[in-house]
Amino acid sequence: DIQMTQSPSSLSASVGDRVTITCRASRTISNYLNWYQRKPGKAPKLLIYGTSNLQSGVPSRFSGSGSGTDFTLTISSLQPEDFATYYCQQSYYTPLTFGGGTKVEIK
Amino acid sequence: QVQLVESGGGVVQPGKSLRLSCAASGFTFSNYGMHWVRQAPGKGLEWVAIISYDGTNKYYVDSVKGRFTISRDNSKNTLYLQMNSLRAEDTAVYYCAKAGQWLGSEYFFDYWGQGTLVTVSS
Numbered sequence: 001d002i003q004m005t006q007s008p009s010s011l012s013a014s015v016g017d018r019v020t021i022t023c024r025a026s027r028t029i030s031n032y033l034n035w036y037q038r039k040p041g042k043a044p045k046l047l048i049y050g051t052s053n054l055q056s057g058v059p060s061r062f063s064g065s066g067s068g069t070d071f072t073l074t075i076s077s078l079q080p081e082d083f084a085t086y087y088c089q090q091s092y093y094t095p096l097t098f099g100g101g102t103k104v105e106i107k
Numbered sequence: 108q109v110q111l112v113e114s115g116g117g118v119v120q121p122g123k124s125l126r127l128s129c130a131a132s133g134f135t136f137s138n139y140g141m142h143w144v145r146q147a148p149g150k151g152l153e154w155v156a157i158i159s160y161d162g163t164n165k166y167y168v169d170s171v172k173g174r175f176t177i178s179r180d181n182s183k184n185t186l187y188l189q190m191n192s193l194r195a196e197d198t199a200v201y202y203c204a205k206a207g208q209w210l211g212s213e214y215f216f217d218y219w220g221q222g223t224l225v226t227v228s229s
Contacts, residue, residue, distance in 0.1 A: 032212060032214070034207075034215040034216075036216075042221075043202065043219035043220060043221050043222065044152070044202070044216070044219050045219070046207065046215070046216060046217045046218075049207055049209050049215050049217070050209045050210065053209065055217065087151070087152055089152075089154075089215060089216075091212055091214035091215040092214070094154075094157075094166050094168075094214070095154055095166075095168045095169065096142075096154035096157075096214050096215075097154065098151055098152040098153070098154070099151075100151050101151055101152075
């Protein structure tokens with residue numbers, strides 16, 4: 001199985017900060033990497049698919065990059081509604097696997 | 108808008124069975140693959156299974172192979188997960204999710220339901 005390792009597991013940031021979350025795959029997954037946002041009590045929400053494609057309706061302050069084994073999610077200017085947990089997921093091989101999550105908290 | 112509503116969760120004894128349902132609306136259900144994903148208490152997300160748009164292809168995570176069966180009824184816009192021989196480690200919130208489509212891959216999730224809790228305990 002492909003292991004997905006996210007870092008950091010949590011971070012504290014202020015509104016307006018630039019935030020970067022990284023995700024590393026244990027084997028190359030080309031650009032089959034997706035990012036989700038999860039808020040307490042709500043269903044996960046797709047943010048980015050295929051490494052850098054913004055899902056419809058997602059604000060442009062979210063962006064993704066990378067290829068092979070190393071990927072990043074960047075929030076260019078953190079907004080109050082962005083405090084949540086973020087997960088990466090590889091869609092190259094079954095079983096599909098997720099990173100452990102990064103909790104973004106208010107500083 | 109896309110809506111996915113899970114039902115059928117509850118408390119069940121180890122070794123018993125449970126069937127989850129997911130009612131879909133807001134899109135042409137019969138055109139898309141569908142997934143089940145779960146999250147155990149205090150743990151991360153775990154993909155469980157996928158079924159193709161017409162039900163002919165199904166894949167599972169190893170931990171549920173032979174015990175769980177994913178199926179769908181396109182005439183009812185409903186996805187199912189039949190769970191047999193349940194174990195304590197199957198305790199989780201179970202989400203159904205619509206498969207996204209990109210470069211021929213349906214191995215990601217563009218819409219999720221709110222989830223239904225399954226607790227396996229004696």
